[in-house]
Amino acid sequence: MIAIEGGPVVTAAAMRAAEQAHGDLTGLMERAGRGVGEAVRRLAAGAEVLVLCGPGNNGGDGYVAATYLRDMGHRVRVACTDVPRSDLAKAAAARWTGPVEPLADVRSAAILVDAVFGTGLSRPLDATIADPLRRLVEAASLAVAVDLPSGVATDSGALLVEDAPGYALTLALGALKPAHVLQPAMRTMGAIRLVPLGLSAHDLSGAVAMIAPPRLAAPDPDSHKYSRGMVAIVVGQMAGAARLSAEAALRSGAGYAALYGDASELGPAAIVHRPLADMASLDDPRIGAIVIGPGLGRDEAARARLATLIAADRHPLVVDGDALHLLDPATLPDRDCPVILTPHAGEFKAVFGEGSGSVIDRARDAARATGAVVVFKGATTVIANRHRAIVHPGGNSWLSTAGTGDVLTGAIAAMLAGEHGTPIEAAAAGVWLHAEAGRRCGTSFIADDLATALTLTRASL
Ligand SMILES: NC(=O)C1=CN([C@@H]2O[C@H](COP(=O)(O)OP(=O)(O)OC[C@H]3O[C@@H](n4cnc5c(N)ncnc54)[C@H](OP(=O)(O)O)[C@@H]3O)[C@@H](O)[C@H]2O)[C@@H](O)CC1
Numbered sequence: 001m002i003a004i005e006g007g008p009v010v011t012a013a014a015m016r017a018a019e020q021a022h023g024d025l026t027g028l029m030e031r032a033g034r035g036v037g038e039a040v041r042r043l044a045a046g047a048e049v050l051v052l053c054g055p056g057n058n059g060g061d062g063y064v065a066a067t068y069l070r071d072m073g074h075r076v077r078v079a080c081t082d083v084p085r086s087d088l089a090k091a092a093a094a095r096w097t098g099p100v101e102p103l104a105d106v107r108s109a110a111i112l113v114d115a116v117f118g119t120g121l122s123r124p125l126d127a128t129i130a131d132p133l134r135r136l137v138e139a140a141s142l143a144v145a146v147d148l149p150s151g152v153a154t155d156s157g158a159l160l161v162e163d164a165p166g167y168a169l170t171l172a173l174g175a176l177k178p179a180h181v182l183q184p185a186m187r188t189m190g191a192i193r194l195v196p197l198g199l200s201a202h203d204l205s206g207a208v209a210m211i212a213p214p215r216l217a218a219p220d221p222d223s224h225k226y227s228r229g230m231v232a233i234v235v236g237q238m239a240g241a242a243r244l245s246a247e248a249a250l251r252s253g254a255g256y257a258a259l260y261g262d263a264s265e266l267g268p269a270a271i272v273h274r275p276l277a278d279m280a281s282l283d284d285p286r287i288g289a290i291v292i293g294p295g296l297g298r299d300e301a302a303r304a305r306l307a308t309l310i311a312a313d314r315h316p317l318v319v320d321g322d323a324l325h326l327l328d329p330a331t332l333p334d335r336d337c338p339v340i341l342t343p344h345a346g347e348f349k350a351v352f353g354e355g356s357g358s359v360i361d362r363a364r365d366a367a368r369a370t371g372a373v374v375v376f377k378g379a380t381t382v383i384a385n386r387h388r389a390i391v392h393p394g395g396n397s398w399l400s401t402a403g404t405g406d407v408l409t410g411a412i413a414a415m416l417a418g419e420h421g422t423p424i425e426a427a428a429a430g431v432w433l434h435a436e437a438g439r440r441c442g443t444s445f446i447a448d449d450l451a452t453a454l455t456l457t458r459a460s461l
């Protein structure tokens with residue numbers, strides 16, 4: 001089992017293609033089943049194991065795991081939902097010489113291994129499988145899903161079973177699939193670990209990857225406040241939101257944060273307040289990123305400011321909150337300077353409509369249509385540009401409090417202004433810092449605490 005940070009997230013079809021490119025399908029199943037067997041053996045600590053096998057290759061992995069456990073002298077029973085139907089599963093089942101019980105009335109065991117369906121699940125589970133599976137998972141003190149819990153849709157993360165039971169551990173085979181990073185599937189999986197199968201990185205090189213901690217360099221010895229990144233924030237009707245963004249930008253490492261507009265001079269003294277007599281005040285070439293949206297309001301003045309910034313095309317932009325409701329996405333593809341959009345689900349719908357597919361698909365479609373980096377915030381946050389996507393599979397659920405989005409915007413703007421990688425890398429770095437700061441804050445914190453926590457989060461890298 002190895003770490004999954006930065007690794008590929010691969011659809012069922014891409015996984016099958018990688019498997020075919022590898023060629024040695026029997027060898028892959030051997031590695032998968034053995035990897036499962038080794039993990040289960042370590043965790044079972046001698047307790048009886050029940051392996052449930054389905055008719056396809058997921059079931060084949062189960063037979064291999066059961067055979068391994070038996071050969072290691074472990075107490076193991078096998079039950080099946082159906083006879084093996086794929087050639088590989090037939091061959092694996094033939095090597096299991098013990099009894100195979102029917103699923104319906106099989107006795108539960110302390111350790112349950114679910115090898116019923118994996119990436120080949122094609123329709124909702126029938127009650128004749130779902131009911132005994134739920135009973136056995138719930139009766140076990142440790143339930144382990146092979147590749148995926150049987151009942152989750154690989155590419156969308158949807159549940160194809162009612163009252164899906166919760167597992168303690170899911171052993172992803174070869175690579176993570178979208179369901180491993182998407183809700184509601186993810187919340188049924190428990191801890192997720194990867195069993196490597198030796199598939200080549202080239203064959204797995206999909207366009208979607210798990211987020212990894214960013215590598216952020218310390219300022220150069222000859223750095224100054226502008227070279228570290230100057231963030232300008234356009235103030236609107238609710239100045240507190242803009243202040244949160246400014247503070248977050250500074251605590252994420254920006255050298256200078258200026259609020260442009262009529263804000264009372266509250267907040268850290270380090271934040272600079274400048275009047276916004278006209279938009280020309282934002283022409284300062286030292287500005288590395290402009291934030292527009294937090295607390296902006298949706299009046300005509302706000303709309304005009306946004307349109308002017310987009311048309312001017314002089315600075316990288318981070319567009320959030322109210323500005324997303326005022327945005328005409330058709331104006332974006334012509335820009336040369338990078339744009340990062342940071343919508344939550346409601347804002348995403350306001351800009352792009354409902355879309356189709358998973359949040360990964362929808363974020364990627366939006367990025368392709370606009371040329372912008374789209375940070376689609378939610379239970380799983382997806383950061384996409386035209387060519388690829390990075391997923392952050394959720395952070396501390398206590399982040400769902402007012403102002404945390406403004407903090408994220410500031411963190412992303414700091415990364416963009418400080419030129420920490422390409423725009424998608426800068427956006428991902430901001431998402432990571434924000435989520436990690438949220439983790440450090442624990443429970444019932446407020447957005448101000450989150451902004452404060454960015455200092456030590458940044459220091460941890
Ligand atoms: N890719 C790799 O690199 C490797 C993949 N490996 C493993 O292979 C797994 C994928 O195997 P797979 O393609 O055979 O699909 P799998 O999940 O076993 O199910 C297919 C069977 O289930 C049936 N079926 C489907 N839905 C059903 C339902 N609701 N109710 C009832 N039946 C249903 C379906 O029947 P059908 O839809 O044709 O009627 C078919 O018989 C993957 O998750 C991993 O564990 C590793 O061994 C090695 C490396």
Ligand SMILES: [K+]
Pocket residue numbers: 058114115116117118145146147148149150
């Ligand atoms: K499974």
